[in-house]
Amino acid sequence: MPPRVRFAPSPTGFLHVGGARTALFNWLFAKHHGGTFVLRIEDTDVERSSDDMVAGILEGLRWLGLQWDEGPEVGGPHGAYFQSQRLDRYRAAAAALVAGGHAYSCYCSLERLREERDTAEARGEAWQYDRACLRLPPERIAALEATGAPRAIRFKVPETTTAFADAVHGRIAFDTRTIEDFVVLRSDGHPTYHLSVVVDDIDMQITHVIRGDDHISNTPKHVMLFEAMAAPVPVFAHVPLILGADKKRLSKRHGATSVTEYRRQGYLPDAMVNFLALLGWSPGDDREVMSLDDLTAAFSLEGISGGNAVFNTEKLDWMNGQYIAKLPVDRLAAAVVPLMTDAGVPVPAASEWVHSLLELLRPRARRLVDFVELARPYLVDTVDYQPEAVEKHLGIPNLGDHLAALAMALRTTDPFDEPHVEAAVRGTAADRAIKAGVLIHAVRVAATGRTTSPGLFEVLALLGRDRTVQRIEELVNFLATRTAQSFS
């Protein structure tokens, strides 16, 4: 039977990288085994959930290429896929638990519970629910019910040892005495997380629950619930957490954590997926740059490692560079041109020329946004000279004359391509008995205003004769006025 897995985000925040990786592992597992990937929105916390967050999560998943087989917008035979639309199911399940003797009503006030916890915490201890309401005599319960007192439903935790076989950690056992009678249905009729997940996982026939390590201690509760509902317990696989550089759980403090943010910064979805897949998982061999198809073919739960992983941005950048290097140029242009336009850098319509430019810059970019600054000198009309470039390369005696001579030579360079431009530059340098490098550096400043650029002859060929000559002459003028000023 093909497996059914699910990703069940709570729309109380953005899709962060940890959630994205959990989704990815689920997706890969499903695809590897020809199974089904279900997306379920856990929005039982009405206060904190929002439609915008749902939209953002869906968008993030699609951007990564993780389309779901069942869930929001695509439907499926096991819906609804929003927990807020399944409230009846949870209430029925809670009633069934009570009827079966697995759960009971609790009339304790929130104030009392909080006080108990606070005093316990003051002693440095944890408080467990004292089962006060489990011992209530029937007539007392009847009286409370008659007055319409608010009541929650608590699961009656049996005294045993619950154990489950975790696909990444092996057997994990809990003494249930350390687990209190947890609430499954709040007094407002809304289910808690524990009830809704289990009910949904049963209804949606989930066979494998792949989720974060932070759920390990919830799992015995879920196992007990599955058993109380006489449902088969799915296989659990708890994947390690993603940590920041300080080994603390990844959070806002660490900078970008949402996939939307990485998208905005110019990371490619394939690179993101590849990088995330390698955080806590390995194919078992030395492969690292892997497509979604490669990952799907290689994926297995056994390859997931047990320890938490630090999110290493440097490696992500490297990975992104690998994918930028391989991106077909038309797709690269489609991704990058809008960024340039947004930044106020005009891009000509001539796509051949733009493609050549991008090819020149490609090995120098790690993120798509890098292209904007990299490309700026080739797209704007006037070149701004960086002070350090001026200082470093323009202090040559008679430089203006040398440049004027070069401009003259370039005027008749034909064709104006890389080898001919190179010949003209080197020829001029030889004629004037200066090192080619000196002239090259100065011309780079003329053409780009910077100390660094792609190979100068490629740059000039790309700029074309007119703009090249014009920029060299502009630098000649700049030098002349500067000299005049220094004498005044």
Place this chain on the structure above:
RNA sequence: GUCCCGUUGGUGUAGCUGGCCCAACACGUCGCCCUUUCAAGGCGAAGAUCGCGGGUUCGAAUCCCGCACGGGACGCCA
């Protein structure tokens, strides 16, 4: 405080059915090559007493025990 998970170079991992491991791959770092600069690419180097301490064994990163440290969970949040 209690329970649970984890611990291989700065980072991510491989190795973990014990010997082929004086530990491998990738990122990062450093150097060299290429070269007009910056990248990219190629080549090379440094960097881990495999958390610590005991044990088992002819032999342990690999098996057992203890400890330390890190992380997570202990809600009518998910």
